[in-house]
Amino acid sequence: MTDRPPRPPRAEPREIVELRQIKVEQPELATAVDMQLALVDMQRRVQSRVPLPWIQVDPEWMRTQQAAGRPLVRFKDIPLEWSDFRLTFRQTADILQRFEALERSDHQKIVAMGRDGNALEPLVTSWYDATSGVSGTNPRRRADSDAPASLDHVLVLALRPFLARSAEALMQKVDLSGWTHGHCPCCGWEPEFAVITPTADRRLICGRCVAQWRFATLACPFCLNDDRALITSFATRDGRYRVSACDVCRRYLKAYDARRATRPLMVAVDTIATLPLDAAAMQRGYNG
Numbered sequence: 001m002t003d004r005p006p007r008p009p010r011a012e013p014r015e016i017v018e019l020r021q022i023k024v025e026q027p028e029l030a031t032a033v034d035m036q037l038a039l040v041d042m043q044r045r046v047q048s049r050v051p052l053p054w055i056q057v058d059p060e061w062m063r064t065q066q067a068a069g070r071p072l073v074r075f076k077d078i079p080l081e082w083s084d085f086r087l088t089f090r091q092t093a094d095i096l097q098r099f100e101a102l103e104r105s106d107h108q109k110i111v112a113m114g115r116d117g118n119a120l121e122p123l124v125t126s127w128y129d130a131t132s133g134v135s136g137t138n139p140r141r142r143a144d145s146d147a148p149a150s151l152d153h154v155l156v157l158a159l160r161p162f163l164a165r166s167a168e169a170l171m172q173k174v175d176l177s178g179w180t181h182g183h184c185p186c187c188g189w190e191p192e193f194a195v196i197t198p199t200a201d202r203r204l205i206c207g208r209c210v211a212q213w214r215f216a217t218l219a220c221p222f223c224l225n226d227d228r229a230l231i232t233s234f235a236t237r238d239g240r241y242r243v244s245a246c247d248v249c250r251r252y253l254k255a256y257d258a259r260r261a262t263r264p265l266m267v268a269v270d271t272i273a274t275l276p277l278d279a280a281a282m283q284r285g286y287n288g
């Protein structure tokens with residue numbers, strides 16, 4: 001009989017390790033970290049089941065869309081399996097509620113929506129069409145005003161593992177370097193974070209599909225104000241993270257400064273590590 005060495009434990013994904021590390025360094029963020037760990041774990045499991053879709057793009061249509069500032073992922077390009085989506089939708093709402101990021105009454109309404117397959121499918125389809133602007137509608141529109149306030153939040157998180165696959169497939173095929181808008185070239189949503197690259201470019205990261213695109217370093221992606229005198233910026237003491245805030249529309253965006261970093265950007269980690277910066281920005285009267 002040979003003694004086989006014990007199998008080493010499966011290595012945890014880097015973002016899980018980094019999230020746990022935040023808890024050690026900033027214990028006041030423990031609850032936010034735990035919620036993020038639950039969301040990341042769920043989204044990773046879903047995404048591992050979602051195939052990379054084959055997206056058929058007509059080059060002429062694509063050029064027209066890009067020239068008009070319209071994104072490229074149509075709802076039919078999302079590899080959405082409805083029973084899997086319903087489960088993800090429900091689990092997302094449960095996690096948010098468990099960490100008190102969702103009101104109990106909203107949670108009940110949202111779970112009821114998820115149960116009613118006949119209602120959920122048209123709701124998600126029309127929400128995506130309206131909020132992406134692929135067909136030319138104003139992408140700043142959000143869920144119907146009589147819907148629970150947090151429905152947008154749940155939809156964004158639940159759709160992400162599916163939509164991110166479409167963005168991934170598209171970015172492998174399409175050159176997005178000509179895109180100069182503040183909204184996402186794939187799904188039309190707003191940026192949630194940014195990264196300053198070692199060559200001092202700024203890339204924005206979509207808050208819905210995690211696509212990245214280049215954007216002017218000193219302009220506001222929300223209202224396109226590019227008057228440097230009306231952009232306020234500040235950084236963490238170690239210079240790893242920055243905020244740039246707009247004095248016209250009063251919105252701000254956080255960034256990871258890769259020039260001062262030892263690892264690449266990890267959106268799921270860096271959005272949580274920078275929660276104190278959100279507090280600082282809001283204290284100065286800016287909105288996320």
Ligand SMILES: [Zn+2]
Pocket residue numbers: 167184185186187188189206207208209210211
């Ligand atoms: Zn997007």
Ligand SMILES: [Zn+2]
Pocket residue numbers: 220221222223224225246247248249250251
């Ligand atoms: Zn602005």
